[in-house]
Amino acid sequence: MSLRGLVVALLCGVLGVGIGVGVAYVAQPTPSHGALATPMVGVSPSVPIDETPSRSPYAPDITFARLEPGLALQAKHVISNELARWRYHVPLGWDAYWVCSTASSCPADAYTDKPMAPDVVDQAQEVRFRPPSEPTTGGYSLRVRILDNTFVDVHQTVATKIIGFRDSSQIAEFHILHKNDHSVYFEYRDAASNLHRFNFFEWFAVPGQTNTTLEMSVSGRAVDVPGLKALINRFADNVLGTLPPTPKKSPSATPS
Numbered sequence: 001m002s003l004r005g006l007v008v009a010l011l012c013g014v015l016g017v018g019i020g021v022g023v024a025y026v027a028q029p030t031p032s033h034g035a036l037a038t039p040m041v042g043v044s045p046s047v048p049i050d051e052t053p054s055r056s057p058y059a060p061d062i063t064f065a066r067l068e069p070g071l072a073l074q075a076k077h078v079i080s081n082e083l084a085r086w087r088y089h090v091p092l093g094w095d096a097y098w099v100c101s102t103a104s105s106c107p108a109d110a111y112t113d114k115p116m117a118p119d120v121v122d123q124a125q126e127v128r129f130r131p132p133s134e135p136t137t138g139g140y141s142l143r144v145r146i147l148d149n150t151f152v153d154v155h156q157t158v159a160t161k162i163i164g165f166r167d168s169s170q171i172a173e174f175h176i177l178h179k180n181d182h183s184v185y186f187e188y189r190d191a192a193s194n195l196h197r198f199n200f201f202e203w204f205a206v207p208g209q210t211n212t213t214l215e216m217s218v219s220g221r222a223v224d225v226p227g228l229k230a231l232i233n234r235f236a237d238n239v240l241g242t243l244p245p246t247p248k249k250s251p252s253a254t255p256s
Contacts, residue, residue: 055173059194062138067220067227073234078122079146080244084206084213089238090142091231094129096121097136099143138195140220142231147213154182154203154212161201162186182212183232187222198225200232206241214241 073089080086096116100106105125110116113128113136121127126145130136152160162184166174172189179185183202190197197219204214216235218228 058189058196061195061221061223062135064134064139067140067224067231069227069230071227071231071234073231073238077127077144079124079127079144079214081125081146081148081213082244083148083150083211084146084209085242085244086144086146086204086214087240088144088214088216088235090129090235091131094131094142097128097130098124099126099128099145101126101145137193138221140224140228141218142235143217143219145215147215149211149213151211153210154205157203157212157215158182158184158201165199196222198222198228200228202232202236204236204239204241206243209243214239 071091074092075090075094076087077090078085078087096118098106098110098112098114098116100110100112106112116124116127126143128141128143130139130141134140149157158179158181162176162179165171165186165188170191172191174188175186177185177187177198182204183200185198185200187196187198189195198221199217199219201215201217203212204216205212216232216239218232218235220228
């Protein structure tokens with residue numbers, strides 16, 4: 001190789017090394033001197049980031065007049081057991097139905113949602129009240145239940161109810177809307193009907209007692225929620241619990 005060719009080759013090599021070093025320097029990350037970290041932007045992530053999972057649509061609600069606030073509670077009833085006696089009010093004209101939560105809570109010829117005769121309403125352990133002509137599924141109602149409970153207080157009852165609903169195979173997408181030491185309001189998807197339902201529970205203890213002996217609840221659709229809240233508040237304002245009267249002792253037999 002001539003002297004001129006050797007010089008050209010050496011110059012090309014030096015230029016190539018210099019360009020490579022420059023590219024490597026530019027490619028290095030620039031150190032951040034700010035107080036806030038800058039997040040990296042994902043490119044076409046396979047999993048959405050911070051997005052609420054889509055929910056399948058609910059089944060349409062039944063076409064029945066919604067529950068309006070301000071409904072008068074004029075009908076008076078009594079529910080009692082050996083632990084307590086409760087007097088409560090429900091909307092006038094509403095029909096009573098059996099609720100057979102346990103085998104012992106209904107007579108042999110009764111079943112859940114069977115209409116109750118007026119003369120047995122105050123003898124039952126659990127009753128559901130609905131407006132006239134309302135379907136038994138998908139509407140709104142008020143339910144009362146006397147509890148055979150000698151030791152569990154109201155706080156424990158609230159927690160037990162929440163666990164029961166969350167673990168139920170009939171309940172989906174359970175969400176608590178409000179909770180305190182004696183009540184819980186929640187919404188859920190009914191697994192059987194696919195309806196969007198709202199259920200508000202409240203528990204009561206006789207004044208001076210700690211064990212809860214009365215459970216009441218109202219349930220309905222989203223459109224009924226203002227009426228459900230008003231109904232449960234009116235019920236609580238009027239309910240009255242007392243201890244049952246002490247049974248009279250029969251006179252002892254005198255020896256003959």
